[in-house]
Amino acid sequence: MTPAEPAFLPGLELSRILYEEAVRPVLDDAFPGLPYAAARIGPGSEVLGFDTARSADHDWGPRLDLFLAPDDAAAHGGAIRRLLADRLPKEIRGWPTHFRPAADPLDPAAHMAATDGPVDHRVFPHDIGAWLTQEAGFDATAAEPGVRDWLAMPQQKLAAITGGAVFHDGPGLLTTARRRLARYPDQLWRYVLACQWQRISQEEAFVGRCAEVGDALGSAVVAARLVRDLMRLSLLLEGRYPPYGKWLGSAFARLEAAEALTPSLLGAMTATDYPERERSLCAAYEAVAIRQNATGLTDPVDPAPRSYYGRPYLVLHAERFARPLAASLTDPYLRGLPLTGVVDQWADSTDLLMGRDGQALRAAGAAVGGR
Template sequence: MTISAARFLPGLELSGILYEEAVRPILRDAFPGLSYAAARVGSGSEVLGFDSPRSVDHDWGPRLEIFLNAEAKVEHGAGIRRLLAERLPKQVRGWPTHFQESDDPLDPVGHMRKTDGPVNHRVDLHDVDGWLAARLGLASAEAELDVREWLALPQQRLAETTGGIVFHDGLGSLTGVRRRLAWYPEQVWRHLLACQWQRIAQEESFVGRCAEVGDDIGSAVVTARLVRSLMHLCHLLERRYAPYDKWLGSSFSRLATAESLGPTLRGALAATDYPARESHLCDAYEAVASLQNASGLIAPVDPGRRPYHARPFLVLRAERFAQALARTVTDPDLRELPLVGGVDQWTDNADLLSRPSAVHAAIHAIG
């Protein structure tokens, strides 16, 4: 069977087959009694359930993460890698387990290829603490996070850490840390909600102001930014980590509010004049404000649209919701912080967000 003829399977399903039919028997026979965890977590569209046949050309395939304790990784890591290279099947459900490395700077990722020799596999070995340090900047799986450490965790990375599937956890630490990171502590959650409303408050009047001076492109750009901010806010309200922009719309479509709110947001994006943009945005503001009121986190705030001070622009005045939420934050460290929020509420630069040490340093500089 050629790669092109292989039937597409969701990557998580393919990883499960790789583990159950190949990796698990090899480890059982060669290392009886070895404590380990096996999972498909971390980077990759399949971890969040967004892979498709297009994914096949880019770091997709029979992949797995094996976690050992630090001592076992040092003692057995090289042997396990070598053993898997020798004994893994050449393909799983028609998909090669061998990844050919590329030296093409325009296409640097590994690609599945057939091989008659040892398999250059993507069964990656880690220890849990080292993996968490590299991806999130956490000291260990058992460490308690303070509020600033929570604010330094990008939602994309949190989604990748808590998503996917754990097929086996003989260590316990991987499952435990995924449970602890499943969602923000309530005080951090309230703070982030306040900050997200504040983001909307900063720009909601700009849609009309740009249009007033003849800047239709600027008005459209601000509208798109506000739609994006509302989508992030809906993720927060539904206690779902928002992925980065490639998958934000896909993730939003799975939220409970997407069916009713989606047409309004699409209407705002498709509008070609300011009155239509304003109308759709105000409909969206009122819908999300009503969701906030229904959450029970704050006493109800009037969700209706209103003029922006004395100017003829209809807005929500979203700072009312930001302030109402901020008043419910009792954690002293959070109360001292300005309403700028978590790291991905003030930057979406992927290169920065992938550097935990820089992100933690930036968060600790805010005050």
């Protein structure tokens, strides 16, 4: 008989209990005075608060990240791993602290499992600067990010680094880095918003043009792309980093704008004819445009949709919002860039955006606009 699975706890709560009841006492005893930070940040649905009981089937469970100075990580990281393997409890609130690799090569995720021996745990000591560089391509403990650093950091990565929970930060370096990355500086925010409006302007007329030539499927596909861009724009307007596709809808649902916008966005997605699709999109365009005006970043722009150069379909002409935002830029480097945006406004590969090679991200960023 398979034992009953323990009651689900949000992963961040499980990580907090792991730290307070199991990891901290070991560190206090074996490494008194060692400066470190303990947190659950980075990859994982629990970091963004989207984990459910389903999450427990892979790479979820009692997990913790320990952040150390470079010399301390080199000197003590391995010893901490070995010590915790021997001294951690076998389970926390019924959830095993031991993880086994999957036997299936097509399923590389680790799974919780009972053990009688040492615990193959998921408490990882990191060199904090090296971890940040690996995750985002920049060590935000050392300095404020520059413009080029921001352009190369995916918004999913920024959400994961600044989300989650910090349970202890003796040195304060992790807290400093998270504060520096918490939101785009004003000039970057203006640029990213301009680029997001520009994305919409590039395709908003295609919904009607596809329908006009009898391409109902193409019209629906373009509408879906525009809905995604409006959701991402709404997150940016409320100072949130849009996560990658799996959690975009969940993150959007938490916005102040979500209740009013969702019916129009769903209407655009579910419409079976072009007139209804157009009505829903135009309602969404106008609502987001009004929110853009409310930021006060530029003089207000008329949010009403209008015809596309005399053709028989309505659009926002979203470039009307992109241009004044771009004109408001005072940073000379940003003023000289095309409106292509940060890396995940022009790159869509999950492998790139979720990968752990920060240098690859920097190289990708450098490939656009002479960065």
